[in-house]
Amino acid sequence: MDLVYLILQVIINGILIGGVYALIAVGLSLIWGVMEIVNFAHGDYLMAAAFFSFIFWSYMGLDPLISLPLVVVIFLFIGFGTQKFVMKRLIDSPTLITIAATFALSLIIRYGFFVVFKPDYRVIRDPLLQGSLHISSISIPIAKMVTLLIAIITMILLFSFLKYTKKGRAIRATAQDREVAKSLGVNVEQIFLITWGLGIACVGIAGAMLSTFYYVFPLMGVTFVLIAFASVTLGGFGSVHGAIFGGLAIGLIQQFGGTFVSPALKDVFVFGVFILVLIFKPKGFFGKY
Amino acid sequence: MYSYYIRGKLKKNVIQVNDGDVKMKKEWKRISFFLMTIMLASTLSGCIGEKEETPAPTTPAPVEDIKIGCIWPLTGDLAAYGAANKRALELAVEIINNKYPDLNLPLAASEGLPNLGGAKIKLIWGDSRGTPEEGRSAAEYLIINEEVVALLGCYQSAVTETASLPAETYGVPFLNPDSSSPTLTERGYKWFWRCTPKAIDWTRNALEFYTDINEKFDANLHTYGIFNEDTLWGVESGDWLEYWADEFGFEVIERVQYPHETPDLSAEVLRMKQANPDLVHIAGYISDSILYVKTMKENNWLPKMVMSGEMIQMSDFLDALGDDGNYFCLTILFPQDLVTTKALTVKLNEMMDERYGKTFDDPSARAFTGLFVLADAINRAGSTDPAKINAAFAETNIPGEKMILPWAAIQFDEKHQLKAGGYVIQQIQDGEYYTVWPWELATRDIIWPMPSWDER
Amino acid sequence: MKNGMNFFKKGKWLFLILIALLLLPNFLKDEPYVLHVCIIVFVYVSLAQAWNLIGGYAGQISFVNHTFFAIGAYTSTMLLIYLNLTPWIGLFVGMAIAGCVAYVLGFQILHLKGHYFAVATIAFAEIVKLLFLNWRGVGAAYGLSLPLKMPSFYYLMWSSKLPYYYIFLLVAIISTILIYTIDKSKAGMYFRSIKQDEDGAKHKGIDTRYYKLLAFVISAWICALVGTLYAQYILYICPRSCMDIMISTKCILIVLFGGLGTVAGPVLGAVILIPLAEYTRIKLGGGGQGWDYIIYGLIILVIVLYQPQGVYSILRRCKKNVQKMLRS
Structure with missing residues (x-):
């Protein structure tokens, strides 16, 4: 493989894994932007979604791609539930309180699955999406490619929902200024409910797609959540295209750093660039809506 | 400043309220002081009283359970290994404590440890959570509060390193069946033994x-x-x-x-x-x-x-x-196909499958062997005196046919490391x-x- | 200083508790495990006080405190291993380095708002951890085992736990008094006003950047101090154990549980949560089930949902009610 192919391969790897990060980050970004809540349990919702896909596969033989709509609907309601039973009480709480609440949720979800499913590593075997496309000496894993595609579709849908529907506009208004939105007759409580539902549904998609090429394990969320934080902050919270930009940027930095410098330090590059960006652009690349 | 204003106002209110009943407050203070003293005194006397009582009941009991502390990552990202080891060790305890004359394992034929009047083995579990500090504190807990006779553990080398510190300090034998870091036996510890090959x-x-x-x-x-x-x-x-x-x-x-x-x-x-x-x-x-x-x-x-x-x-x-x-x-270390020719392993695997629906794998086979090495040493020592157990370890010689692993024999060298045993x-x-x-x-x-x- | 004396005058209560704490080890001679838990409680009282300063008073949610802790531990250990320097000096070198790092880092990122600051500190902590994991000079993933010297005051090493108990108790008391002094001082006021409304504070003429940096650096000092002593106690440090983000997270939970921005909060939090964690680990964790974490999570959730001011406020309310009852 000569250098051109190598660089191409690295770019492809970076974009593909970046798509995964972006898909994970977009739900986080939505909740973060509208409600100013950093969801520390985000990685655990991701894990739960992957587990749901796995359960559908192992008990009903449904491929993750087929059970995807089911998982999304389930997670929409899980999101509603989270808002209704937990986060509703914390709407005007300080940042720290919400961090602690979501962290507690994260412990409960993570170890709840741990208790029920035991710490075994599971992989969905022979999913519909498997293998790779090989173009000359470049390989493109199909599962990750489809994930990127679904990430883009999700983001387009979400973007148009926020931009062109009445509810979407209300969400954006709430994100901009909660009090003003309230005075304009927006039902803020309902908006929060929708936001949580959508945010968790997005992570449901991410988890379901992840289960096609990643192992399913009760503690898997931890590995993704930090990267998701970085993606969201890099793009600027509350912005949908910011999340995809952040995810892709981080994927590319990680792959370039890991391949050409040192794999052990690949996350150092990610977090290093991330801090530099924050220092010079304290609100990330794309601010709020 | 707004915040200052609020604080000032609040303070005034508090003072106003308190002004009314300064006496009451003093009274309250005195009462609480008194209560506190009583509480403290009672807890202290409780401590002392307990201490005097404890030695009395230990003497008459003829056959006590032999407590062995087991430290493995039961939670955390390595919990799968801990769970597998736990299953294997429970089976090992069952075999040692009851009669299994058809199994060619040390102590299987007898009930309990014959040299200690048929004493039974009891495992006390400590969770290392896969971190060195937790491993150490679990070891301390087991040694001090549970008064275990010996310790087994801990899979990860880093955890074994710290968990064996208290064992060394308090003089409790520590048998490590599954960590491969070479430095562990290079430390020259007196109470640390390892029955697995090094990395x-x-x-x-x-x-x-x-x-x-x-x-x-x-x-x-x-x-x-x-x-x-x-x-x-x-x-x-x-x-x-x-x-x-x-x-x-x-x-x-x-x-x-x-x-x-x-x-x-x-x-x-x-x-x-x-x-x-x-x-x-x-x-x-x-x-x-x-x-x-x-x-x-x-x-x-x-x-x-x-x-x-x-x-x-x-x-x-x-x-x-x-x-x-x-x-x-x-x-x-534990090739399953090799030992299927061994009736012992076939039988043990069947028992394992019957009980837990899982078979032996490498870590659990090593933990399983570890417990037998330990029980054998305690049995030969004839007592739970740590010095005697330590001496018995040095003379360990379990022949290859009496264990589940495909080694020639289990013997320790002068550094307390397993002599033979390859991969x-x-x-x-x-x-x-x-x-x-x-x-x-x-x-x-x-x-x-x-x-x-x-x-x- | 005057404020410091006030701390003791505040009640005979505190004095009594102090005496009890000083005498306690006499009754625990045969219970080193309980002594160990006490020491861990003191460690977390100090660390939580440090976090309380930057998070509870100045309102900056920092996830980087464990890095300062690790800097303290690594500095003194490296000096001890390579230069055979007493940890008593290493302690101050560690504090100095941690202070410098905190200053430079704080200078760069303290202007970030809310979540951004929190996430930036997480990123920085991860960078340091990864660098240490790959830096052969400081033992990389092997970690550093402290050379076993003769137990002595000079090397800050003892074979018994008793001296450690008193040292950590002393550090816990010092950090609590320090926070108390700050709480009563002008700087404390400034911190609180920054937390409440940073722009407002700026308009009123408070040099917010300076005060935030001050809180950050003092917080780092305390962490580094505890780090050095902790390394001397545990005798083995590696990036995965002492640069674990759970250390900072635990501090935050302790402060939240006890009461944010109060002197008593971190003390209460550590005294309740650490033994509770130990207890659940031993009673429930032994089953290999992870139930202990679930219970931990539930407790935090309940506190956050129903008593966000922490346990300290409950106690205060109880006290008031009792007073009312006594009065009537």
Whole structure:
């Protein structure tokens, strides 16, 4: 493989894994932007979604791609539930309180699955999406490619929902200024409910797609959540295209750093660039809506 | 400033309220002071009283349970290993404490430990959570509060390192059946014993295997690549592999150290693919090994052979990968196919399957053996006196046919390290593990080199 | 200083508790495990006080405190291993380095708002951890084992736990008094006003950047101090154990549980949560089930949902009610 192919391969790897990060980050970004809540349990919702896909596969033989709509609907309601039973009480709480609440949720979800499913590593075997496309000496894993595609579709849908529907506009208004939105007759409580539902549904998609090429394990969320934080902050919270930009940027930095410098330090590059960006652009690349 | 204003106002209010009943407040203070003193006195006297009482009941009981502390990661990301060990040890306790005359294991035929009047073994579990501090505090708890006779544990070398500190301080024998870091027995500890080979041993065996392959197939293998995770175990394994590769005349052309449990390994695999060595070794836990295999497949690349540690013998590996797991090699202490000829192991595996629906794997077989070594030493010591147990350890000699592992015998050298005991190499063929090296022990011929992804 | 004396005058209560704490080890001679738990409680009282300063008073949610802790531990250990320097000096070197790092880092990122600051500190902590994991000079993943010297005051090493108990008790008391002094001082006021409304504070003429940096650096000092002593106690440090983000997270939970921005909060939090964690680990964790974490999570959730001011406020309310009852 000569250098051109190598660089191409690295770019492809970076974009593909970046798509995964972006898909994970977009739900986080939505909740973060509208409600100013950093969801520390985000990685655990991701894990739960992957587990749901796995359960559908192992008990009903449904491929993750087929059970995807089911998982999304389930997670929409899980999101509603989270808002209704937990986060509703914390709407005007300080940042720290919400961090602690979501962290507690994260412990409960993570170890709840741990208790029920035991710490075994599971992989969905022979999913519909498997293998790779090989173009000359470049390989493109199909599962990750489809994930990127679904990430883009999700983001387009979400973007148009926020931009062109009445509810979407209300969400954006709430994100901009909660009090003003309230005075304009927006039902803020309902908006929060929708936001949580959508945010968790997005992570449901991410988890379901992840289960096609990643192992399913009760503690898997931890590995993704930090990267998701970085993606969201890099793009600027509350912005949908910011999340995809952040995810892709981080994927590319990680792959370039890991391949050409040192794999052990690949996350150092990610977090290093991330801090530099924050220092010079304290609100990330794309601010709020 | 607004905030100051509020504070001032609040303070005034408080003072106003308090002004009314300064006396009351003083009274309250006195009462609470009095209560506090009483509480303190009672707790103190309680402590003292308890202490005087405790020695009394211990003397008359003739046969006490022998408490053995077990420290393994029961929660955390290595909990799978802890759970497997727990099952194996519970079975071992069952065998020791009850009569199983048909099993050729030490102490199986008798009920309990005969030299201690048939005393039974009781396991007390401590959770290391896979972290060194928790391991140490669990060891302390077991030694002090549970007064265990001896300790067993802890799988990860870093945890064993700290957990054996209190054992050394308080003079409690510590038997380690499953950590491979060489430094553990180099510390010169008096109470620390290890009945498993060191990391150096399997790294050397792996390189010996490749040398043999070169001879047998005239394979002309020369270049070597290492994936190792950035934990104590991973780095140490990588260092030793590099050392032995050098000794045996192989050239390490790429060594990739990667973060443990990273979400993505494509950069690592791409780097290795770029270097394209003949042989690759993965020194990583099972989660990362699964991801490596998947990523190598995505990248449509395989070297002539990929070898990994014993962790890929955990049933999860093949459950997770299915046919893609075929043809990978692993260094292992407990080759199941080898011991199926051994009636003992067949029987034990059946018992295990019947009870828990799982069979022995390498870590659990080692933990299982560890408990027998320990029980045997206590039995020969004839008492729970730690000094006597320690002396009995030095004279341990369990012959090969009396254990589940394929070793010649269990004996300790002057550094408290297992004397003999090497690794064999297995290859996964048709979803089963077959021993392929040393040649004389092989149950199947090796498929060499690994077929590439396209040829499968 | 005057404020410091006030701390003791505040009640005979505190004095009594202090005496009890000083005498306690006499009754625990045969219970080193309880002594160990006490020491861990003191460690977390100090660390939580440090976090309380930057998080509870100045309102900056920092996830980087464990890095300062590790800097303290590594500095003194490296000096001890390579220069055979007493940890008593290493302690101050560690504090100095941690202070410098905190200053430079704080200078760069303290202007970030809310979550951004929190996530930036997480990123920085991860960078340091990864660098240490790959830096052979400081033992990389092997970690550093402290050389076993003769037990002595000079090397800050003892074979018994008793001296450690008193040292950590002393550090816990010092950090609590320090926070108390700050609480009563002008700087404390400034911190609180920054937390409440940073722009407002700026308009009123408070040099917010300076005060935030001050809180950050003092917080780092305390962490580094505890780090050095902790390394001397545990005798083995490695990036995975002492640069674990759980250390900072635990501090935050302790402060939240006890009461944010109060002197008593971190003390209460550590005294309740650490033994509770130990207890659940031993009673429930032994089953290998992870139930202990679930219970931990539930407790935090309940506190956060129903008593966000922490346990301290409950106690205060109880006290008031009792007073009312006594009065009537």
